[in-house]
Amino acid sequence: MTSDYLIGIRHFRSFWEETITINTPGEYEISEINELFTIWLNGNKENTVNEYQLMNIIMHFFPEVKIVGKNLLNINCKLWNKQEDIQKFIENTKEKLKGKNHNMLEIYKLYCSFASQKNFTNIVSKKYFEKYMESNISSEYLKNNRVLKGFW
Secondary structure (H helix, E strand, C coil), X not given: CCCHHHHHHHHHHXXXXXXXXXXXXXXXXXXXXXXXXXXXCCCCHHHCCCHHHHHHHHXXXXXXXXXXXXXXXXXXXXXXXXXXXXXXXXXXXHHHHCCCCEEHHHHHHHHHHHHHHCCCXXXXXXXXXXXXXXXXXXXXXXXXXXXXXXXX
């Protein structure tokens, strides 16, 4: 006799060891890790565990991971490079956005559409998107939650 929970833990530890790098720039929400875990399982959802259980598994087996709320900090996953996806979006959309100021929500919606069209693994949260933009665009091009036309 074996527990589904123990099978889920074993699978998750394998997923983590194969796909996660610790102490690298990166941030994932626990829900994103759960989605990536499900993808890694090839859709075999009977072996997945819920987000609360995943958080407990990570705290127990990987105590070196910094957790703030529902965010896992300083990790990266081979299955999804969030920063690279946003950069691809910016490179492919700059021309379209030229000559005009754009608010973050408008840009985020364009990113979501682009990500869907390009079949990205996942779509970053609005909060992460804004944080990425604010830390990767010079402050001279950011004002009142808008990206100024000079950036594009």
